[in-house]
Amino acid sequence: GFRPAQRISAIGVSEILKIGAVAQRLKREGRPVIVLGAGEPDFDTPDHAKDAAERAIRAGQTKYTILDGTPELKAAIADKFRRENDLVYAADEITAGAGAKQVIHNAFMATLSPGDEVILAAPYWTSYADMVRIADGTPVDVLCRDHNGFRLDAADLERAITPRTRWLLLNSPSNPTGAAYSAAQLRPILDVLKRHPHVWLMADDIYEHLTYDGLPFVTAAALEPSLKSRTLTVNGISKAYAMTGWRVGYGGGPRELIAAIAVVQSQSTTNPSSVSQAAAIAALTGPQGILVERRAAFQRRRDIVVDALNAIDGIVCRRPEGAFYTYASCAGLIGRRAPDGAVIDSDSAFCRYLLERHDVAVVPGSCFGLAPYFRLSYATSEQNLREAVKRIARACRELS
Ligand code: PLP
Numbered sequence: 289g290f291r292p293a294q295r296i297s298a299i300g301v302s303e304i305l306k307i308g309a310v311a312q313r314l315k316r317e318g319r320p321v322i323v324l325g326a327g328e329p330d331f332d333t334p335d336h337a338k339d340a341a342e343r344a345i346r347a348g349q350t351k352y353t354i355l356d357g358t359p360e361l362k363a364a365i366a367d368k369f370r371r372e373n374d375l376v377y378a379a380d381e382i383t384a385g386a387g388a389k390q391v392i393h394n395a396f397m398a399t400l401s402p403g404d405e406v407i408l409a410a411p412y413w414t415s416y417a418d419m420v421r422i423a424d425g426t427p428v429d430v431l432c433r434d435h436n437g438f439r440l441d442a443a444d445l446e447r448a449i450t451p452r453t454r455w456l457l458l459n460s461p462s463n464p465t466g467a468a469y470s471a472a473q474l475r476p477i478l479d480v481l482k483r484h485p486h487v488w489l490m491a492d493d494i495y496e497h498l499t500y501d502g503l504p505f506v507t508a509a510a511l512e513p514s515l516k517s518r519t520l521t522v523n524g525i526s527k528a529y530a531m532t533g534w535r536v537g538y539g540g541g542p543r544e545l546i547a548a549i550a551v552v553q554s555q556s557t558t559n560p561s562s563v564s565q566a567a568a569i570a571a572l573t574g575p576q577g578i579l580v581e582r583r584a585a586f587q588r589r590r591d592i593v594v595d596a597l598n599a600i601d602g603i604v605c606r607r608p609e610g611a612f613y614t615y616a617s618c619a620g621l622i623g624r625r626a627p628d629g630a631v632i633d634s635d636s637a638f639c640r641y642l643l644e645r646h647d648v649a650v651v652p653g654s655c656f657g658l659a660p661y662f663r664l665s666y667a668t669s670e671q672n673l674r675e676a677v678k679r680i681a682r683a684c685r686e687l688s
Contacts, residue, residue: 344566359386388537466608
């Protein structure tokens with residue numbers, strides 16, 4: 289019979305996907321479910337990116353490209369890093385893959401040996417831990433607390449570092465909490481890393497363009513240039529340009545690392561889609577006005593959700609600095625009873641109740657490593673959001 293590899297035996301199908309499947313089933317049954325579980329913008333890919341893809345197809349750009357990105361794409365990425373992040377990377381210090389996800393996966397495959405540790409700031413995007421495990425590494429969780437704005441505490445980081453630590457993975461703004469670091473908040477963390485030269489830093493900047501209330505985005509290698517020679521700066525077009533399906537992400541880092549990443553990619557997927565690379569060039573070099581417009585739209589949505597959630601007895605939600613998620617505590621609801629007598633004894637039970645009885649899909653905090661919370665993605669229309677928070681309020685009122 290079938291026998292899975294050791295390295296995937298500890299990795300299950302994510303609860304997020306299970307919730308998505310239930311939501312889809314309820315929808316098929318005709319229920320008006322509002323899904324606030326998705327990690328992708330509801331906006332459309334910009335027309336100039338679509339046009340560039342069409343032109344690329346007609347022009348015969350339908351063959352293999354250079355493994356980790358065409359010279360044109362690498363030039364567009366280098367220009368982006370210089371323009372937006374004050375970071376200078378040469379072409380051989382840049383890699384492009386099928387999404388930021390592939391870049392992160394490649395980096396772990398290229399650097400981790402059994403027993404090597406990767407420090408993750410919990411709660412975190414669930415994929416991180418499983419990507420570390422698939423590369424035979426060991427994820428080490430360091431909890432970021434609500435009262436610290438869900439940011440990593442420098443002393444906690446220092447305590448977690450061992451001789452086996454290879455990477456700290458930092459994601460600002462964060463999925464799932466929306467927490468982002470100002471320069472002053474990032475500084476103490478980078479100071480710890482400076483004292484531990486064997487630890488490399490992976491900065492997942494995928495939500496860079498989604499910061500609110502004027503908070504300037506900062507990335508580690510720019511803030512602390514002495515760390516640049518051991519930092520991989522990861523980014524992509526998925527969230528900024530609403531291009532999740534095109535599958536292009538990229539990273540900038542030291543050339544030895546970039547070369548090792550190319551080795552991994554050369555024996556797995558080869559180049560990212562040639563057509564998608566053309567679209568990515570257009571997105572990165574074309575008009576950037578949509579970034580500002582969409583940021584404003586997301587900030588309005590965030591405020592609608594945060595204000596409404598905080599008005600509900602039993603729910604407390606901090607106002608996140610970025611991304612398109614809120615991470616709200618439902619501690620005040622634990623122990624209450626649903627009308628059918630079922631006890632809400634966990635965030636999972638609360639999310640099940642919301643979905644099954646009130647047609648709203650959100651993801652329990654237990655999926656991300658900090659409970660009892662739930663993650664709500666506000667990457668949907670204001671109308672949907674207003675209706676959804678009304679339903680959540682009603683659902684909570686019906687608990688006793
Ligand atoms: N990093 C984080 C924190 C994410 O939330 C996601 C997508 O959900 C990704 C990376 C993956 O992005 P990409 O579509 O570029 O693979």
